Amino acid sequence: MDTTLQDPLVGQLLDGRYRIDARIAVGGMATVYRAMDIRLDRVLALKVMHPTLAADGTFVERFIREAKSVARLSHPNVVGVFDQGTDGSYVYLAMEYVAGCTLRDVLRERGALQPRAALDILEPVLAALGAAHRAGFVHRDMKPENVLIGDDGRVKVADFGLVRAVDTVTSTTGQVLGTVSYLAPEQLEHGTADTRVDVYACGVVLYEMLTGGKPHSGDSPARVLYQALNADVPPPSAAVPGLPYELDELVASATARNPELRPHDAVALLAQTRDARAALSAEQLDAVPPQAIAGDHHNGEDRTSVIPRSLSVPRPLPVNDDEMNRTSRFESPPAAPRRRTATAVRRGPLAIVAAVLLVLGVGTGIWYINSGQFTKVPAVLTQPEAEAKQRIEAAGLGVRTERAFSDTVKRGLVISTDPGPSARIRSNDKVTLTISRGPEMVTVPDMKGLPLSEAKSRLQKQGLEPGLVTRAFSEEVPSGDVLSTAPEAGTERRSGSVIALTVSKGAPVEVTDVTGESVEDARAELEDAGLKVKIAEERISSEFERGEVAQQSPGEGQEAAQGDTITLTISKGPEMVEVPDVVGNRVDEARQKLEAAGFQVDESRGLIGLFGDEVKKQSVKGGKTAPKGSTITIEIR
Structure with missing residues (x-):
C-alpha cells in the first residue's frame, strides 16, 4: 500500500x-x-x-533556530531556507528543493x-x-x-536543525544528539561540541566514501x-x-581522537583536502576500489561524470539547471556531436601529415626520456630528513631543504617535495x-581585565x-571584561x-523581596541596589x-549582576469569587x-x-462574592 496516500497533508x-x-522523507x-x-x-521542499x-x-x-541559522548562511552548497511559519498545529520551514538523491543513496548503490x-x-x-563555522555555527550532525x-x-549540506552558535553553551549532558558513528569522542564522552566535531564527522564520511563501510562496527550503538x-x-x-598515503593522512588528521590534533575548522580541513588532491596522480584519483559495486564504473564517462546518476533512487521533479552553479563534475551533459563538413574532408591529407609528425615527435620524446636525461623523484613523504636526503x-638528484610548521606531520619528517613524488625531472636537478x-x-x-571584543581580537x-564564552560573577573585574581563559594564560597550544573565555558579570547583588510594595517603592529599592526594573505588560490577580x-x-534570595533587570508583575487585586451557600449542609460537605x-x-x-454536625450560619452569605483565598467562618450546631 502506498503510505503517501495515507498522509493527510498530501x-x-x-x-x-x-x-x-508528495512526501519525500520522514524523520524523528x-x-x-x-x-x-x-x-x-x-x-x-517543505519541512x-x-x-x-x-x-x-x-x-x-x-x-x-534551524530557519534562522541557515537563513544567515548565503552559500551555494547550503540548502537555503525561504520561509518559516505555522498553520494551526503545523510548524514548517519552506526550503530549497534539490532534485536528486543523498550521499547515503549513492554509497548504498555504488559501494x-x-x-x-x-x-x-x-x-x-x-x-x-x-x-x-566562520559565521559562528556548528552543524553537529554531519x-x-x-x-x-x-x-x-x-x-x-542539509539539516542544520542541531546547529548551535559557537559562543553558546553546547553541552548536551544526558542526551547525545546525532548519529553515533559520526559523533566525535568529546561529543560521546562529554556532550560538548565545537567546529572540530564537524571536522571529525567529515573524516568519517570520507573514510566511508573511500572504503564503502564505516570505520567502527558493532551489533549495537553501545559497541560502536x-x-x-x-x-x-x-x-x-x-x-x-x-x-595513496595522502588519503590515509587526511582521514587520520580529521578523525584524531584528541580534538586539539584536528584541523580547527572545515576551512582548514578544506585546505588539507586540496593539498592531498594536488599530490595525487590521475591514475591514483581514478583508481576503482575493489569494494565498488560493479556495473557503472568502467566506462568512458568516468572522467567527466564522477558518479553516474543513481538508477534505483526515484528522481524527484526537476529544478531549473544552472551550469554556472555546478560544484562537481557529476552528471555533466554529453557534448553535442560535431557535424562533418566538406572542409573537414578536404583536410584529410593535412591530418595524415600531422599524425606522422606527431608519431615522430612522440618517438623522439620517448627516446630522449629513456636515454637517461630524466629521472623520477623518489617518494619520501613522512620519511626522516636524513633518510629522505x-x-x-x-x-x-640534488637536495635543498625548507622548514615549515605542520599540525599532522611529526617534527623532522618530510611534509612535501617539489617536484612531487614520481615527477620526472632532469638528472642532477635539485629537489626541495x-x-x-x-x-x-x-x-x-x-x-x-580586557573587554571581550578586544580579547577575541588579541587571540x-x-x-x-576564541571559543566558548561563559559568564561568572566577580567583585574585582568589571562586567564584560575577561576573568580567565581555558587553558590558562602562559600555556602553550x-x-x-x-581558547574558552570566562567573562565577568560584575559583582553579585542579592535580590530583595518587593512583593506587596507599591511600584514606586519597589523601583526605588531595586535601583538603589544597582538593578534595572521592567514592568510586565500583563497584570494578575493576587x-x-x-x-x-x-x-x-528573579525572586528573593537569588543573585543578579549589577545592571541586571528585575521584572515586576503588578496585582489587579484579589480575584472575587462567588461564595457557595452551605447553611444546612453537614460540616464535611460544607x-x-x-x-x-x-x-x-x-x-x-x-x-x-x-457535638453538632450541621452548618447553622456562614460569615459571608451564599451568593455574595469574597476575595479568593480569604477565610469563610461557618457556625455549627
Whole structure:
C-alpha cells in the first residue's frame, strides 16, 4: 500500500500558499514534502514538524533556530531556507528543493567511490561547513544522509536543525544528539561540541566514501560508541589496499581522537583536502576500489561524470539547471556531436601529415626520456630528513631543504617535495624537501581585565581561535571584561587551537523581596541596589491590593549582576469569587464546597455546637462574592 496516500497533508494547501504534492522523507522531528509555492510558482521542499512535537516549546525553538541559522548562511552548497511559519498545529520551514538523491543513496548503490569522486563530494561539503563555522555555527550532525547530490551535479549540506552558535553553551549532558558513528569522542564522552566535531564527522564520511563501510562496527550503538572512544579510525588503505598515503593522512588528521590534533575548522580541513588532491596522480584519483559495486564504473564517462546518476533512487521533479552553479563534475551533459563538413574532408591529407609528425615527435620524446636525461623523484613523504636526503641523492638528484610548521606531520619528517613524488625531472636537478618543524606553538596571552571584543581580537592575532564564552560573577573585574581563559594564560597550544573565555558579570547583588510594595517603592529599592526594573505588560490577580507588586523575577534570595533587570508583575487585586451557600449542609460537605471554590474554612462551634454536625450560619452569605483565598467562618450546631 502506498503510505503517501495515507498522509493527510498530501494534496492540502498549507498556510494558504504551499500546495503539498508528495512526501519525500520522514524523520524523528519532521516530515519533508515536495510542495509548490503557488504565490511564486516554484517547487520547494517543505519541512513540517510532527504535530505531536509542536506543543513542546523546546522542539519548536530548535526547529525555528534551524530557519534562522541557515537563513544567515548565503552559500551555494547550503540548502537555503525561504520561509518559516505555522498553520494551526503545523510548524514548517519552506526550503530549497534539490532534485536528486543523498550521499547515503549513492554509497548504498555504488559501494566505495573512486578517490576523485570522494574528493569531488567532500570539497563542497567542507566549503559549506566552512562558511557556517566562520559565521559562528556548528552543524553537529554531519552524515551521508545530510549531503544532497542534485541531478545537476551540485552538492549541498542539509539539516542544520542541531546547529548551535559557537559562543553558546553546547553541552548536551544526558542526551547525545546525532548519529553515533559520526559523533566525535568529546561529543560521546562529554556532550560538548565545537567546529572540530564537524571536522571529525567529515573524516568519517570520507573514510566511508573511500572504503564503502564505516570505520567502527558493532551489533549495537553501545559497541560502536566504545570503539569510537577507545580506538583510532583505521587508515582507509587497510580496507582498500593501494589507496595513496595522502588519503590515509587526511582521514587520520580529521578523525584524531584528541580534538586539539584536528584541523580547527572545515576551512582548514578544506585546505588539507586540496593539498592531498594536488599530490595525487590521475591514475591514483581514478583508481576503482575493489569494494565498488560493479556495473557503472568502467566506462568512458568516468572522467567527466564522477558518479553516474543513481538508477534505483526515484528522481524527484526537476529544478531549473544552472551550469554556472555546478560544484562537481557529476552528471555533466554529453557534448553535442560535431557535424562533418566538406572542409573537414578536404583536410584529410593535412591530418595524415600531422599524425606522422606527431608519431615522430612522440618517438623522439620517448627516446630522449629513456636515454637517461630524466629521472623520477623518489617518494619520501613522512620519511626522516636524513633518510629522505639519502634516497634523493641516490637517484642522482640534488637536495635543498625548507622548514615549515605542520599540525599532522611529526617534527623532522618530510611534509612535501617539489617536484612531487614520481615527477620526472632532469638528472642532477635539485629537489626541495619541506621538513616539518612540528606544530606551531603559541602562548595563550594573559587577557584578564580586557573587554571581550578586544580579547577575541588579541587571540586571533596570536593565531588562536576564541571559543566558548561563559559568564561568572566577580567583585574585582568589571562586567564584560575577561576573568580567565581555558587553558590558562602562559600555556602553550598549537596555532589554531580554540581558547574558552570566562567573562565577568560584575559583582553579585542579592535580590530583595518587593512583593506587596507599591511600584514606586519597589523601583526605588531595586535601583538603589544597582538593578534595572521592567514592568510586565500583563497584570494578575493576587492576594495583594490593586497596584501593588504581585510577583518578581528573579525572586528573593537569588543573585543578579549589577545592571541586571528585575521584572515586576503588578496585582489587579484579589480575584472575587462567588461564595457557595452551605447553611444546612453537614460540616464535611460544607468544607469541601468552600475549599473547592478557593476559600479557607474556619469552624465556630461554641458550647452548643461541640457535638453538632450541621452548618447553622456562614460569615459571608451564599451568593455574595469574597476575595479568593480569604477565610469563610461557618457556625455549627
